[in-house]
Amino acid sequence: MNYRSGTHAFLHGAHTASPFTTGVIPFGLIAGVSAAGMGMSLTSSMGMTLLFYSGSAQIAVLQLMQNGALPVTMVVTALVINLRFLMYSASLAPHLHHLPRSKTWPMSYLLADQVFALFSLRSACGDLGRYAFHYYTGAALTMWLGWNLAVLTGVILGARIPEAWSLGFAIPLSFLALLIPSIRNAATLCAAVAGGALAVLAVDLPYNLGMLTASLGGVLVGLTVEHLRKDHGSEHNNDAEQEAT
Structure with missing residues (x-):
């Protein structure tokens, strides 16, 4: 696909990533409900979400907090779970290493499994060219916004979400969805x-x-x-x- 401009690439990245946001909504709701159920304030819950921006690590740490784990256990567990992002970054580096740090630092924060998969696919097809940053940003911001809105909704709704929705079952399903393709x-x-x-x-x-x-x-x-x-x-x-x- 040939992009006419950076805006075109950005919008296409957002469009291709938008279907994947439906997969993180139950996961984000669980994270928000869990945080609210533990007595965390809206500010603390969203601060944690913005700091982590890693659903699997955030859910794991929330569970550890609920079970009274040691702080060092929480930190090391989150780091181990997120080790995959080192491999993702190494894979993306040849396509993005020429960009200034003012762009690569925000890109590293916004990196997610779905974004990596989409960007890698487009890069392999040779479609991105000089618009790689714009496509990546569009996809990454879409996933970031979807995740944070889902967590925010979970925190606000809290225990009012019906048990019949069985959102708890979304956690193992989400982990399996990440595990099997890998x-x-x-x-x-x-x-x-x-x-x-x-x-x-x-x-x-x-x-x-x-x-x-x-x-x-x-x-x-x-x-x-x-x-x-x-x-x-x-x-x-x-x-x-x-x-x-």
Whole structure:
């Protein structure tokens, strides 16, 4: 698709991202309702939402707060959950590294799973060109606005949301929606299996350390498998070269 201007690219980014906002609405409502149910004020709830801008990490920390976890556990858990954004940033850097920091810093704050997927797809097609920043901004601001409005609605409505809506079931569904597409090779599969198994085995650990244990365990297993896979691939290539000579 050829963009006529930066405004055209911005509006197209917003348009392509808008359907994905429906997927974060139940998640945001749960975050807002949970915060209100814990007695957090509107200012505190929205301040946390603006500071985090990470649904999975925010939900996890709210659960840890409710269970009386140690502050260090909350911080480390949020950092581990958000490690994927380092990989996202490294993948986006070749397309955006030429931009000044006045643009890349806000872009890093607005980065989300859906935005990364949309931008990567457009970049792979070679459609963005000099309008990459405009497309990214349109998509990212749309997702950011949808998430914050959903949380705000949840905080305001609080316990008035009917239980029949079963919003609590949206949390595991949302995590599954993020998990399943990310399982693309042996490393990610082993990380998911190890993390799930550790979460079940460590569910009774004090201060809700089970979630942190499962997160760290999954990451370590995934990194180990990926390292072994690369070593095996290198050995196979060396053997093939020796046979060829």
